[in-house]
Amino acid sequence: MKWINLSALFLASIIAVPAQADSLADSAANPATNPEADRQALRNLYQQKFPNIGLADFKDGVYAIDAKMREQWLELEDFPPYEIAIDEGEELYNTPFANGKSYADCFGDDPGIKHNYPLFDQARGGVVTLEIAINECREENGEAALPWLVGELAQISAYMAYNSRGKNFDIKIDSPEAVAAYADGKQFYYTRRGQMNFECGSCHQQKVGQMLRAERTSPSLGHATQWPVYRGRWQYVGNIQKRFQECNIQVRAVPFEAQSEEYRNLEYFLTYMSNGMELNGPGSRR
């Protein structure tokens, strides 16, 4: 854990912050959870921290707040490393299942539906991510489910994200059960965990924009917009729950299973925070 030694100063400064001074944590335990008020408060938080950056620009993640990194990123976008994944995803998406049906029979003619996910399914009483919907479509048609985090599922999701580009996130929370799932995800976000005893907001809200070794921590507003992502470090596209695992591991906490209830609710909360923002996935990251 060399990273942690090198970042000792940074980490110490987080620990020194009075508990959750600068986050929305206090309302996490409030039974009168109000997702829309939370979303507004989060926007206000970043508007105050970065008064010169337009709220819509946070869709670009860390590249919204670091001009030099933005420049490098825009250069990379001339020949984006995720392009192959989109092509492969398109081919997978359009290859009929053994029974002759296809994804279009599940999702309709337009594969650009990623901005509606995750959604809360009232009948089953839980959050459904796009990855779950894709795998369920496969299983309903007699095909095996694909591994969650990388590979073909991430490629299909990259193709669907590409077709959703320019659409605004439209996550709905419209029942008490959906609010409860959201509140659970929010609680997760603001719960300190791991040997380092950090919450997600420690790095992404309280200390947003600070350097952590070679990385600058990005705002959580816009954290959902660009998935799946091609990461130089991974050398392939992966989805957001892979990043959740990595951020858990960074603070020496035990990561949860992909598509566990914990991560589904976390993704529901975090995506709702990006509601109304433009989807611009798939993305590329260092």
Ligand code: HEC
């Ligand atoms: C110790 C600091 C730290 C903590 C705590 C932390 N992260 Fe991160 N996170 C990072 C760093 C560093 C990156 C990579 C640079 C960046 O922020 O984009 C990152 C990246 C991310 C990204 C990708 C952003 C993008 O645009 O590519 C997401 C999403 C994310 N974190 C979510 C979380 C969640 C959810 C939690 C809580 C479970 C969490 N993080 C906790 C440091 C942290």
